[in-house]
Each structure stands twice: as C-alpha cells, then as structure tokens.
Amino acid sequence: MNKQPEKNNGRKASDKPRWDNWHVRLPNPKDQQKAIDLFHKSGAETKSDFVRGRILGEHFKVITVDKSAVEYYRKLSELTAQIHKIGVLYNQIVRAINSYHSVKTAQLLLEKLEHLSAQIITLQEQAISLTIDYRKK
16 A cells, blocks of 8 residues: 655645635625625725624724715815815914014014904804704704
C-alpha cells in the first residue's frame, strides 16, 4: 500500500479553522437588493461594518432623505454661507479697529460693523422664518 503525498499547492495546512473569515452568499436577487438597500440606509461605512452590526445586534442609524425638505436645506445652507462670509468680514474689521487706527478711520470701521451686524440679523431672521414655514408644512 503506497500512500501518495498530498498536494498543498504551496499553502500551509491549518490545524485550526479560521473563525474570522466568513463568506455569505445571497443567491436570490430580491434578497440581494434588500440587503443593498438596508446597507445604504444604515449609513455604515463598509458592508463588513453593516453585517457585523446586524449579526451582533448593535444599534445602527437609518438615514432617510426627505425629498420635500431638499429646497429647505438648500436655502438654509445658502443663508448659513452668507452669514459665515459676513462674519469673516466682521472679524477683519474688528481686527482693523484694534490695530490703533486714527479716530476717523475707527468711526468708519464702526459704521461698517453696524451695517454688517444689521445684515447678520436680517439673515438670521430669514433663517428663522424659513424654519417656521417648513415646520408648518
């Protein structure tokens, strides 16, 4: 009885099975699509994170996009960007005032500050009214 040597294809045979290497197949296309949709809604960065969270029962967030609120978010983002731009100008003027200019220059810069403050207040009021209108819908 001659035993033939086993071929190992250059890999070392493992004595213990690896538990950290899992492969799962979803042969049904409907199940695949459902899993893909759940993954996208979960907000998980990788499919591995999503599957690990589902198997281990970890909490995960579900991200939904309210298409009716897209216009609200766009307008609110524009208002926020405008407020940020005005805030940058405001800070530049305050720095200029603090760098010991003449009295006349300081008065002109203070008038600009008042004008910028009024613009900021107007934009904030617009953001508040936009939010109130959105909540009424």
